[in-house]
Amino acid sequence: MTTRRLFTEAGRAAALRHPLLPVLLLLILVFQASTGSFLDPGNLRGIALDAAAIAIVAAPLAVLIISGYLDLSVGSTLALGGLVAGWLAGESQQPLPVAVLGALAAGAAVGALNAVLCCYAGLSSFIVTLGMLTAVRGLGQQLFPLPLSDFGTGFAWLGGARLAGVAAPVVLAAAVLLAAAAFLALVPAGRHVFAIGVNREAAYLSGINIRRIPAALFVITAAAAALAGAIKASVLDSVASGTSGLGFELTVLTAVLLGGVALTGGAGSILGVLLGVLFLGTLQNGLTLLSVPTFWQLIAQGLALIVGAGLAHLTPHSTKGARP
Amino acid sequence: MTTRRLFTEAGRAAALRHPLLPVLLLLILVFQASTGSFLDPGNLRGIALDAAAIAIVAAPLAVLIISGYLDLSVGSTLALGGLVAGWLAGESQQPLPVAVLGALAAGAAVGALNAVLCCYAGLSSFIVTLGMLTAVRGLGQQLFPLPLSDFGTGFAWLGGARLAGVAAPVVLAAAVLLAAAAFLALVPAGRHVFAIGVNREAAYLSGINIRRIPAALFVITAAAAALAGAIKASVLDSVASGTSGLGFELTVLTAVLLGGVALTGGAGSILGVLLGVLFLGTLQNGLTLLSVPTFWQLIAQGLALIVGAGLAHLTPHSTKGARP
Amino acid sequence: MSLQVTGLVKTFNGVPALGGVDLHVPAGQVHALLGHNGAGKSTLIKCLGGAFAPDSGSIDVNGVPHARLTPRTAIAAGVAIIYQNLSVIEPLTAAENIFLGQEWTRAGLVNRHAQHEAATGLLRRVGASCRADDRVGDLPMGQRQMVEIAKALSRSASVLVLDEPTAALSTAESTVLAECVDELRGQGLAVVYVTHLLAEVQRLADAVTVLRDGLVSHRSTRPARDRSALVAAIAGTSGAPVAPLTADVPAAGPPRLEVDGLAGPGFGPVSLTVGAGEIVGLYGLIGSGRTRLIETMFGRRRRSRGTVRIDGRTITPRNPADALAEGVALVPADRRRQGLFGLLSALDNMLLPALRPLARHRLRHRRAERRLFTDTATALRLRPAAPRAPATAFSGGNQQKLLLGRWINRSRTTNLLLLDEPTQGVDVGSRREIYQAVADLAAGTGAAVLFASTDPEEIVALAHRCLVIVDGRVSAELSGARLTEAALLSAAHLAPTSPDERRTR
Amino acid sequence: SGPESQPTATGSPAAGPRTITKIGFDYPFTQLPLYATLVKLATAAARRQGVEVVTSNDAAKVDAQVTNLTTWVGQRIPAIVSFPMVFEATEKIAKAALDAGLIWVTYGGTLQNQSADIQFSFLKGGTLLGEAAARWANEALGGTGKVAFLVDETIQLGRDRTRGMVDAFTRAAPGVEVVAKEQAIDPDTGLSKSSALLAKHPDLNIILGVTDAAAYGGFKALQQAGRAPTDARTFVGGQDGAVPSLVAIKQGTFYRASAALAPNDIADAVVGVPLAVAAGDSDPSVDLPITLLQQADGAKIDDLIAQNS
Ligand SMILES: Nc1ncnc2c1ncn2[C@@H]1O[C@H](COP(=O)(O)OP(=O)(O)OP(=O)(O)O)[C@@H](O)[C@H]1O
Ligand SMILES: Nc1ncnc2c1ncn2[C@@H]1O[C@H](COP(=O)(O)OP(=O)(O)OP(=O)(O)O)[C@@H](O)[C@H]1O
Ligand SMILES: [Mg+2]
């Protein structure tokens, strides 16, 4: 096989696999043409910053979903992570690394509980993590009933620093996305994720540890959510237990599914997830730039999701379920 | 087989299939013992009225989920139904039947759109109905930005009348539950629903219309949601587009899943759904009666869901997924 | 290298599937494990592979006793298993499937290049025509089976267990597999081989064990000689070989089914006729297009041209429901994907399309359902004949009977019965019952029967007439005295290349 | 009826002094920071008066609020202080409470059926903020510039605040161009919407928020766009008196104003009004002022921050 043929194939495959890509480009074109300011560096930076927090959670969540599980508790875990990090950085005056580690630990604890209940006790991950969504929100509000703010300049680095001109959260998000993509493609356990998602029984009979891999993914997803919470807390220099990350789980899930990840497990790609995240960010930003009235924005967002689903349907993945 | 043996078997089967039943009874006992007022007729009436609206949507939604689809748009459809009914009864001064028919028609229209997109175009019902949830909410707010109220005594009948001492919504809910249970158990198409949910391809090759049955269920579910909206509007004599039915979809879905319906389709029962609805209602009521502080209530609700999932896991249904 | 099973017991809900089974397979032996459907063969094998934990008994692999195995410990102990239900992972490539769970790595990363090379070699060795980087979900069943075999070989095991490995293979592929097994025996592996095909037993086995209702009913170290004893041990009756039912060829009359120039993607044009009460077999290699032809007649696939007439009336089914309304029924080949409702009860599985015809006042008529189930189950020897047991609790052959019963029961008026590999996985005794049931249906109702099979023995036993399909077209027709296994084999293998190979190139 | 309409049937049927031991405080927006403060202060105030406060878990859902209120009425909680999410939807329950001889105090508005009310004029709060911003625009910008509003159209309280803020501002500073009215009540949305607006209007001068939380997001967006925290030609203002915003005001940043509620006063009223009704007070209702806080109000800000911790 020649290199050239490899490239052509890859191009065709990408277009076929990710019909969201041309649509995203079209959307960007339309917004740029109609507003004239969509492609301004400042605007792109804003979109990237929003998208970064979503991507950091979406990437591990996508891998978890490919393995056949679901985590709906990320919205509350995000809040908890932000609260713990903010409390450590602000009230306790700890340096940034300690604050971030604290958030990661809190997230990992939530993830470990999810993992035990879903992977080892075998409960439905939908209900368990829905329950955790409520319980962790309550816990956060009970522990930190009042908003925290004023975390100091050390902590501001996390959300505000520029590394080679790129915001730190965006760099982090890129690292998470790359790590997830490399994991899925290159590491044995990454291939096992697909096997577990498609056919748990067959994966088990092949000697794969069908509990430990998803369990680790639960922990990583929750830790990532907590990290995203710390980043948001740093960007806003404040965090409130009642509202932080409220509804975030649905945003992330939508991005993941738009990106072509199958809710039933076994199919999906990180490039698709990135496109899903950017699609959502672009849409929301463009509608704001166009000054679309509030309620029309809701209608447009809903319809865009449906159009996105239509496109995701065109990918070869979705032929998985028999569709006579 | 003797009649007696049949009965014993049925009893054991019910306990095995519905482990939520003993837990619900226990919960009721605890609440009654600790508050002394749980079993007061007034309190029970309040629980029943709340549960009625949930059950009216949960029953058809459960059937839809058994057939392998999902409808997340019911919260917004409920609002739309309430708004249309309220507008017809109030502003337009139409009699109750017209108002209810209007709500049903609005709901059915939303359901038909869901059906076309999910059953005929084959899009993912999760994303499509999530999109509809947003879009229909926006539509409702665009059409009726301000709350409606004062619908007159004719319309008040729907939520307030007593038939043989039982509130009309409760009678309606009982009718819907019975109809759904009878449909699943007594009508050939009821079994077809299970077949479609377990194996679409095999159902198709068995000559079952794998599009029309779920499509009809989408329409019925949305119409039921609109009916529930009309009932709520009548009970409250008011409806607000921004808040009515907000988050209702998750409540209903939780009840359905607690009741042992498998999110992957192919398994579930209406009795289970009723138990799920009552479990949620009892829990919320009992926690309020006990004056549990707000945030602890959240934590308790979340944990109760997880316990419920643990119980649902004990049912024979859930052995579906390979659990080596 | 040896396998020693002692006193193995396994019960499901108190019902024993294995009642204390002993099995000894020394190194360098191919041991055939036989038995009727539901005898416990697959259960025994799942205990060997760690899929089930036995209630008691022990499994010695190479002298090391295990009270229970897990898939990991089984693999580590050197046991490689090909299960009856294929366990390939569809979105992964052939190479990834072969090395699933045992990936070759370099610095922690999958060594794709080395895996690809090794997989290519393994696939060549088992005679597969697919490539190492083909997505397994895109492969036909036969090739998937080859991938599974290659996976077992990749493990350098000392005990190899195959559960009905040839059920989805054609004669040519079965021959390659037999050569592989021969070679492995030469290398000193202990091989356990489950099959319902006695020809394979005679070709391969050094010893046999026959299970009957979870107990060993017969052992022999000279399986090639006592074929009738084997049939007796399996079927539990006198050991007459499967007798051809073609004695009563129906009287010639106007054809019930006329297919004229039917063509679709990958097959045709095909023209054929089937008379009233006539049973016509379609013989061919895997991928020759029989399934596509049958599914097109059933409305499952689009035709590109041609007509199908039943009793002189042209039918153009757009979907299976249309075909069923015309009295055309299909028992599909892919049992798990196209036929079975795993979670649902046996009664649901068998009578789903019959619920409506049986209903009274549009409501289900449970007593009639129960009666029809019992009658059909008896006619097909379903074991256990339990209407409420979920389909997944039935053995492979009994699942096939549930599907046959879906269309071969008295609630239906069938004009044309299409069967795709009708007795795959069915034991010799039940096979006779099924042939009888099909023949009764044809003779009794005058239905036309068209069936595809990869087993020449089955064609000879069931068909009045056989069409040999090569490359999507009818290449020969055999009937009467000319319809013999030898004639079938030579007619099918006359084709220059197997269509499968051409397709994947 | 809304907060502005006149009550027609004020008064409890059970006349004469009573003693009550328990007050149900039903505040639906349990996710708001203010909620925890109010509950804490009300509980303390109640303890001083020898009564107990119980709370409901509405999580900003009308359904849950109605359910919980119904439960309380059934349970005969002697006095209920409720902030209805939808006033019209609460009328029936209030009536049922009065019919059962309970005390019903409406918070944040007026119902036809009630014993008394605790009034705020949310409209007035919005107006205070709008006027202050307009005054600043006329002084600092010469009556020109660009303003963006972060609004809430979904609930009555939000609509009132929005209307007050927008009307007052546009009336008093007609020369300032209104470039956007975007739905935003939380800091995340405030941040992302403001970032988008700033891309289109880099010279945006004023962001006014229906909540302090949303405005705080706008405050951060401006800083991320490179605006110095003390920029003289920038104004951000919100409503609620949330701590992060108060801190920013106090520090002399361009977050210049917040239309604040005083949690202590509210908490006292939540306990005091039902007790006054029980004692037979002829005019138990109170009207709590909303005050505009700016940098000059240092002491008041410190006091508020203290109340909130
Ligand atoms: N998961 C299960 N639950 C309950 N019963 C089971 C289960 N699996 C198998 N059985 C029962 O155990 C018995 C043995 O089944 P097994 O699959 O071992 O038969 P088999 O000999 O492999 O038959 P076949 O030739 O049809 O494949 C059967 O009666 C079957 O119904
Ligand atoms: N398990 C399966 N899953 C998906 N598709 C399948 C499966 N088995 C077969 N197919 C597809 O169905 C079609 C029929 O396959 P198959 O090779 O069995 O039949 P055929 O090519 O018509 O020839 P024959 O029936 O003579 O072997 C092919 O297109 C094949 O790719
Ligand atoms: Mg078997």
Ligand SMILES: [Mg+2]
């Ligand atoms: Mg075939």
